[in-house]
Amino acid sequence: MKKLILQRFLFGLASGATLAPSASFSADGFFVVGYGPRQRALAGASVADGRDGMAAAVNPATIVGLDRQFAIGVTANLAYRGYSTTGLPRVVAPGDVRSGRSWTPIPNTGSIRPIDADSAWSFVSYSNGGINSAYDVRNFRAPLGGPFGAGFAGADIRQAFFSVDYARRFHTPIGPITIGLAPTIAAQMVNVQGLRSLAAYSINPWEMSDMSFDWSFGGGFRLGLLWGITDKLRFGFSGSTPMWMSRLEKYSGLFGNRGQFDIPAQMQAGFAYDLLPDLTLMADWRHIFYSAVPSIGNGGGPLLLRSLGAGAGLDYRDTDSASFGVEWRATPTLALRAGYHYATLALRSRSLNFAALATSVNNHHFGAGFNYAVTKNSSFDFAFLWAFKNSASGFESIPQSAALPFGRINTAATITVWAYGGAFTVGYNYKFDADDESWLPTHF
Numbered sequence: 001m002k003k004l005i006l007q008r009f010l011f012g013l014a015s016g017a018t019l020a021p022s023a024s025f026s027a028d029g030f031f032v033v034g035y036g037p038r039q040r041a042l043a044g045a046s047v048a049d050g051r052d053g054m055a056a057a058v059n060p061a062t063i064v065g066l067d068r069q070f071a072i073g074v075t076a077n078l079a080y081r082g083y084s085t086t087g088l089p090r091v092v093a094p095g096d097v098r099s100g101r102s103w104t105p106i107p108n109t110g111s112i113r114p115i116d117a118d119s120a121w122s123f124v125s126y127s128n129g130g131i132n133s134a135y136d137v138r139n140f141r142a143p144l145g146g147p148f149g150a151g152f153a154g155a156d157i158r159q160a161f162f163s164v165d166y167a168r169r170f171h172t173p174i175g176p177i178t179i180g181l182a183p184t185i186a187a188q189m190v191n192v193q194g195l196r197s198l199a200a201y202s203i204n205p206w207e208m209s210d211m212s213f214d215w216s217f218g219g220g221f222r223l224g225l226l227w228g229i230t231d232k233l234r235f236g237f238s239g240s241t242p243m244w245m246s247r248l249e250k251y252s253g254l255f256g257n258r259g260q261f262d263i264p265a266q267m268q269a270g271f272a273y274d275l276l277p278d279l280t281l282m283a284d285w286r287h288i289f290y291s292a293v294p295s296i297g298n299g300g301g302p303l304l305l306r307s308l309g310a311g312a313g314l315d316y317r318d319t320d321s322a323s324f325g326v327e328w329r330a331t332p333t334l335a336l337r338a339g340y341h342y343a344t345l346a347l348r349s350r351s352l353n354f355a356a357l358a359t360s361v362n363n364h365h366f367g368a369g370f371n372y373a374v375t376k377n378s379s380f381d382f383a384f385l386w387a388f389k390n391s392a393s394g395f396e397s398i399p400q401s402a403a404l405p406f407g408r409i410n411t412a413a414t415i416t417v418w419a420y421g422g423a424f425t426v427g428y429n430y431k432f433d434a435d436d437e438s439w440l441p442t443h444f
Contacts, residue, residue, distance in 0.1 A: 028288055028319045029346035031266065033365055034058075035126035036075050036108050037368075037381035037427040041263070041369025042325030042337025044070050045282040048226065048236030049272035049327075052371075052381075052429060053110035056122040058178030058268065059238040060165035061224035063122045068436075070111035073381065073427030077104045080421050081133065087413040089396050092148065093141035099154075100134040108427075118169040124182075128159045128263070143308075153194025159263070160187050161243075163222065179222035186243040186263060188216045190251060192391070201399060202308040204253030211250035216261065219243035232274040236284075239267035242293065253309040256295030264296065265289045270323070278329040282339075286323070289314035290346055299351055302407025303399035315351035319344050333373040337383070339364050341365040347417075349394040361419050362387035371429070378444045381427035389420035 034040035036054030046055070050062025067217040082098035133220020134154040137145030144151040167180035191213045199205035220241040227235045243263035252259035264334030270284030291297035325339035345361055369383030396410040430441050 004060075008318050011437070021248075023426070028321045028343045029290055029316060029360055031128055031286075031288055032423075033323070033341050033343075033385060034323075034367070034383075035128075036071065036110065037369060037383040037425040038337065038371070040075070040385045040423060040425050041337035041339060041367050041381075041383035042282060042327065043323050043341035043365055043367035043385065044286070044321070045270060045274075045284040045341075046324030046325035047238055047268045047270040047284050048234045049280055049282055053112055053122075054108060054124060054126070055112070056110065056124045056163060056165040056180070056182060056224075057126045057161075058109070059224040059226065059236050060122065060163070060182040060222060061167050061178040061226040062236065063120045063165065063180065063237070063250075064114075064118060064167045064178050064226075064396075066114070066120065067431045067434075068113050068424040069429060069431040071109065071381075071427055071429045073108045073425055074408045075106040075108070075423050075425040077106060078422045078424070079104070079132075079419065081417075081419040083415055083417045085396075085413060085415055088410075089413040090398055090410055090437075091396055091414065092415065093139040093146065095139065096197045097135060097139045097147060104132045118171075119345050120167055122165040122167075123163070124165065125160065128161060132156050141197075144197075148194055148197050150194045155193075156189075156191040156213070158189040161185070162187075165222075167224070174227075175230070176228040178224075180226075180228040180238075182222040182224070183219070184222055184243065185219045185238070186217070186245065188245065188248075188261075188263075190214050190216070190248055192251060192254065195254070198303070198308060198399075199253075201303050201305055202253035203306045204258070205248055206253065207259075208253030208308060209251075214248045214250035216245045216248050218243050218262070218369050220244060220263075220265075234272045235269075236272070237267070237269045239265070241265055242289075250417060255309065256298060256311060256313050258309055261295045262293050264293050280327045282323075282325040282327075284323040286321045287321045288346075290314075291318050294348040302397045302404075302409070304407065305400050315348050316346040317348060319346045333379075335371040337367070337371075338370045339367040341367070345392060347392055349392060350397075351394070361392045361417060362392050363390050366387045370427070375444060377431050377441070378431070379429045379431075381425070381429065383423075383425040385425075387419070387421050389418060391416050391418035393417075 031046040055062045055188045084096045101179035112122045114120045141149040163182040163184045165182040169178040195209035202208040218352035220243040222240040224238040247259035268286040298313025367385040373379040393416040396413040400407040
């Protein structure tokens with residue numbers, strides 16, 4: 001789960017690589033843009049305007065006032081990534097190297113059940129990671145080929161969240177204020193291959209690569225707020241604690257603190273304004289606290305002996321992003337959506353050499369989609385989110401050795417990592433009739 005977590009991306013290059021979220025190319029580091037079709041079509045802008053069964057994935061306070069309903073969906077993430085070199089690299093395979101495994105499926109589900117006019121509960125499941133990269137032995141670095149000289153290299157990282165959310169609205173002199181609380185369980189699954197050439201830099205060379213899948217479990221809390229400033233203007237805020245995770249024991253020699261890889265805390269805030277009764281504008285800001293997690297925020301300098309699994313990190317900085325979305329409910333059966341998302345880079349240019357395993361360097365994203373109601377109970381969603389191609393360059397970093405007791409920067413070689421891709425999401429929504437207390441739909 002954590003964006004290819006290859007500690008300092010393997011090699012002191014600390015780069016950014018191993019567990020990148022859930023499905024698709026990542027946007028803000030390894031956090032995706034939107035967790036359901038509506039949110040993806042709006043490019044992540046919905047913290048102050050939840051309208052479907054996935055609303056609690058962004059802000060658990062937005063579920064109050066919505067009909068009883070459920071939503072299911074699946075996303076096909078198409079991610080294209082790789083790296084190229086100039087000069088004379090001494091650590092990574094030279095040339096123009098491209099990853100296979102370009103697509104990953106990612107499911108989402110959500111349900112909302114009102115308790116009364118001012119309270120509701122919801123269940124939601126979504127994913128923040130699903131990186132899947134593969135580099136074969138034809139990208140040759142001695143002795144066994146592959147980008148790092150240890151044969152086939154790749155990372156398969158999945159991250160999932162499950163929340164039961166409760167929200168209540170309070171009527172105050174400054175307008176209605178809704179508070180939502182969402183205890184959250186998190187699970188992550190990691191498989192990293194092709195890094196045995198870095199065994200000398202690990203505190204546990206037997207558990208740092210080619211160990212098949214390992215699981216990690218944990219959780220935390222998410223809090224949401226929605227303030228109805230006027231009948232047309234709303235302010236939303238949501239934040240989460242870190243997801244405190246159990247250790248990845250099979251990769252205790254790769255990730256910091258012997259396999260400890262928590263999911264960073266984040267916060268998101270924004271406004272929604274109903275320009276017309278059927279036209280809503282949205283603007284959100286999100287901040288992710290990567291630097292507060294040692295395995296992610298630690299970094300710096302060339303890879304040192306016995307640093308993988310100890311203090312080495314990905315050298316990520318905190319990221320900020322801005323999302324702008326518009327939804328036009330054109331007819332009673334059709335809603336049209338579009339959005340734009342900009343994210344700052346988590347990777348530092350000094351730490352790029354090994355980010356190829358799970359590159360996430362996208363800045364600009366565009367989303368679009370629609371919802372179409374086929375009956376008064378059933379509707380379908382479609383969303384498309386595209387991350388435009390971007391790249392980041394830096395000098396190669398040479399690890400510590402007997403000849404280089406502190407390692408050094410190889411100014412004779414430049415590594416450029418690049419990525420682009422899209423996410424295609426389809427979803428189905430069902431709204432129960434007001435007097436329907438059945439657990440399953442009785443008609444569509």
